[in-house]
Amino acid sequence: MVRTTSGSRRILKWIGNGLLVVLLVWTLLPFYWMIATSLKADREIYGFEATLYPHRPTLAAYGRLFGTTPFMKYVRNSTIIAIGNTVLSLAFGCLGAYALARLRFPGRALIARGLVVTYLVPPALLFIPLFAVMSVLRLIDTHQGLILAYLSFSVPFSTWLLMGYFRSVPLELEEAALVDGCSRLGSLVRVILPMSLPALAVVTFFSFTQSWNEFLYANVFVNSVEVRTITMGLSLFVVEDVFFWGPMMAASFLSTLPPLVMYLIFQRWVVKGLTLGAVKG
Numbered sequence: 426m427v428r429t430t431s432g433s434r435r436i437l438k439w440i441g442n443g444l445l446v447v448l449l450v451w452t453l454l455p456f457y458w459m460i461a462t463s464l465k466a467d468r469e470i471y472g473f474e475a476t477l478y479p480h481r482p483t484l485a486a487y488g489r490l491f492g493t494t495p496f497m498k499y500v501r502n503s504t505i506i507a508i509g510n511t512v513l514s515l516a517f518g519c520l521g522a523y524a525l526a527r528l529r530f531p532g533r534a535l536i537a538r539g540l541v542v543t544y545l546v547p548p549a550l551l552f553i554p555l556f557a558v559m560s561v562l563r564l565i566d567t568h569q570g571l572i573l574a575y576l577s578f579s580v581p582f583s584t585w586l587l588m589g590y591f592r593s594v595p596l597e598l599e600e601a602a603l604v605d606g607c608s609r610l611g612s613l614v615r616v617i618l619p620m621s622l623p624a625l626a627v628v629t630f631f632s633f634t635q636s637w638n639e640f641l642y643a644n645v646f647v648n649s650v651e652v653r654t655i656t657m658g659l660s661l662f663v664v665e666d667v668f669f670w671g672p673m674m675a676a677s678f679l680s681t682l683p684p685l686v687m688y689l690i691f692q693r694w695v696v697k698g699l700t701l702g703a704v705k706g
Contacts, residue, residue, distance in 0.1 A: 463674040519587060
């Protein structure tokens with residue numbers, strides 16, 4: 426009986442490891458194809474001479490990307506918008522979560538449930554009313570307009586996640602800070618936020634990556650090159666039925682680096698924040 430159980434566990438372990446290998450290959454294959462295609466010459470990308478890996482690696486696609494396209498403008502615009510949205514999401518999320526977690530006022534539970542409903546609404550249903558609002562406010566084709574549009578999905582998530590963490594902070598610590606002369610805002614900054622660093626890391630990573638990768642709102646609210654983001658810039662490498670795969674894959678690979686670097690920096694806190702958030706939320 427013991428041998429049978431041990432054999433079954435060993436089989437399950439091998440099956441699990443095999444599934445992990447399959448998922449790993451499935452995840453890494455697109456990254457390999459981006460890098461390999463960006464290093465190929467045109468004859469190795471198109472036609473019957475297409476190859477699975479670059480036989481003669483070349484940086485010609487990167488040269489065309491930086492030399493003939495406004496790629497750096499796209500990077501600048503995406504960076505401005507992503508950082509702006511991240512900062513505002515943290516500010517509004519912290520204040521809103523603290524109010525819902527600590528203060529008592531009529532409609533608090535309704536607002537908390539409304540945050541979840543707001544986050545679950547598909548962006549495709551919101552861009553038409555948002556476009557009308559942006560037009561009235563004259564924010565079409567501006568960085569500020571995109572930042573405000575992105576707040577519609579980043580603030581509800583940030584507030585909901587932080588609210589669960591703030592509730593887990595012992596109330597006695599905050600009461601002691603209030604007795605010592607701290608204001609509500611002071612207790613939030615000095616007591617609650619330092620104890621919620623994993624949640625803040627998750628909010629930062631989520632807000633930045635969502636803003637960096639978003640396409641629908643950027644495509645609707647932006648027209649000029651001066652405000653165009655990376656996701657919109659990638660679509661311009663398709664002209665009618667012609668795909669410029671080399672520069673497109675080079676731009677795709679470079680655009681994945683900022684979120685990847687950010688995740689590596691906050692990895693420990695992001696993993697801890699997501700796992701604990703599942704329990705505390």
